[in-house]
Amino acid sequence: MSDQPITDITAYMRDLGQRARTASRALARASTAEKNAALLAIADELDRERAAIAQANRTDLDAGAAKGLDAALLDRLELTPGRIDAMIEGVRQVAALPDPVGAITDLNYRPSGIQVGRMRVPLGVVGIIYESRPNVTADAAALCLKSGNATVLRGGSESFASNQALAACIQRGLATAGLPADGVQVLATTDRAAVGVMIAMPESIDVIIPRGGKGLIERISREARVPVIKHLDGICHVYIDDAADLDKAFNIAMNAKTQRYGTCNTMETLLVDAPVADAILPRLGAAYRGKGVELRGCQRTRDLLADAAPATEADWDTEYLAPILSIRVVDGLDEAIDHIARHGSAHTDAIVTEDYSRARRFLREVDSSSVMVNASTRFADGFEYGLGAEIGISTDKFHARGPVGLEGLTSVKFVVLGDGEVRC
């Protein structure tokens, strides 16, 4: 499908939104068996249409190369056979996850005689705005479908043809299972004006999840007229306490920085308690140097690591997403917690200590979406946490916080069971 010019974007989006709203009612009622059948049918369609998907992807890759996209972007855009396998397997895995919808919890009798509980329900219509990785189309559609939501997807313009090919498979899969094809809609336009309309239709879209760079997310958060589940910076810290087991500290500090550099749960600043600085920093410094990590430190750090550059105030506030690490020697737990409160991004922070009371204080007092004792920040992930899947990581406190799985795509309502009770 080519990008046909749409003359009235507002009318196009309103119609699409209305169809999503209608489809969301059917999806909210759909049984677990129906939703799983649709997910498996979608996986089968994706498998059957590999050639068409690859051809559409080739169109995008050629256009991207002609536009001069850099190698990293073209790599993210490419749907290799292996990536298509992984996408199909991902959809099948979502079918195997437990269905959160309809679960009733805390159903208790009240003195009036009524029973009151909470039932988990879909949010309604989820809008997802993402950049060029086209596999998000299938991942996000699968998670929203399993949680009983309709989805409106707006992918990057570079992956337009790929996304249209994937959408066709998804919609056929839905129809095969007897669910409305409008349950998953991918915008048939790359017109940026559509995004402005999409984030301001509370009558049709209940929540927006932006996935992409900070600029995209900030713009959407600023302009949206519906709630946004957003992920901004990941400025993550590891604090090595003076009661740390220094072998655990070494392993965690190395893993948190060097296992992958470009992820949001990678450590960006290492805090070291002064009494153990000379025991741990030279050993860590040598190992980071061996991995090619550039070090920037406070004066006390530089007294121990001669090759560390001086860290500026800006370093403490920077998410490098690169083999760069800032290091600060602090005087105890309070200074570490203060540093994290002032410079962190409330994403993921860890303490390494064998001291029970300090571990307990760190867990309670650090206000981040994940707080850890003696574990690498790299564990902050929906799969590692056992959520089964992840549609993103929220750095907000409202509604969903940290890795967002199926449950983050739902809400609850109260259910009341009575036998004719009335209020006095």
Next chain:
Amino acid sequence: MSDQPITDITAYMRDLGQRARTASRALARASTAEKNAALLAIADELDRERAAIAQANRTDLDAGAAKGLDAALLDRLELTPGRIDAMIEGVRQVAALPDPVGAITDLNYRPSGIQVGRMRVPLGVVGIIYESRPNVTADAAALCLKSGNATVLRGGSESFASNQALAACIQRGLATAGLPADGVQVLATTDRAAVGVMIAMPESIDVIIPRGGKGLIERISREARVPVIKHLDGICHVYIDDAADLDKAFNIAMNAKTQRYGTCNTMETLLVDAPVADAILPRLGAAYRGKGVELRGCQRTRDLLADAAPATEADWDTEYLAPILSIRVVDGLDEAIDHIARHGSAHTDAIVTEDYSRARRFLREVDSSSVMVNASTRFADGFEYGLGAEIGISTDKFHARGPVGLEGLTSVKFVVLGDGEVRC
């Protein structure tokens, strides 16, 4: 304290917000014992300062009478000795509630060896904007304090002196218990521009809860730059199914409409399944007439109740908050669910039936914050649900839905306990 003109409202609000943010950190760390001690100290201060509170309230009442406020508004504004008693008792009851903060749930081992759970945490700073009832000042401050949040309160201008007197007691109570007085701040100005600044300070205020008329809530929702927990209409329905026990149906339909007329969980539209309309409507009609309730009905209703006025389309969409009831005869459950989806406000809806499968479908398919079987809609209330208290009822799906108690004023973070684990 009089309403001193503040020359730079933005600077005033930013300073107040910054102080709230700082105080929120101390309140988040405060132990259950410290928070309870503060609540009891606040209750004692309110008790000790009854004369000052009554005098400030008299100032407001005199100014209100001079401005020509009507009797209903003046009544809402008045702090009688009985209302002061109730306010003090309310604060003491909040002290007796369980502390939600710090509770860890679902702490489970993962295959990697880490233990992952969730800890309940305060939201941070809660802003509350309310109209003239001054007892909200103490109620809201108590709930926010117990849930570990700092609070910024902006009450109605008519109750300015009363709110200042209450704020002085609250701040002294906080200080007595060693908690920051800035943990609860009441705006020292009635300038409306302060509201505009208050709802657009995400760096200082994490959520706004408006309590008041629909106009206030719509304006705040439209203009806020932070999340809003809001309560709009309560267009509640009772559907009497053809398998209903008609005595239960009679009692519930009477209670839901006539127990109180002005509350959001009062029934506004009665739906009656056609096969039982002639068995129940004449009996209900006579009883409503005896209570002075004006009836408006569809044609089939009017065939049975000669004195019912014709209902227009607008009636189905109206929250009367008055002794008026619209009645519609429908053909079965599907038509009832459709009517509720089209005309309801997703607040509270009930079915009366002895049919198991229809009860189950109603619970699952009606997308309202409270869905009920064989119980009066009037039960939709934080106290009746066992939440211990209620700061409002949310008609949103995001974050908090239905009656909002202490838990709705909190979020969760992930806690990870390890023994040196790193990610592979």
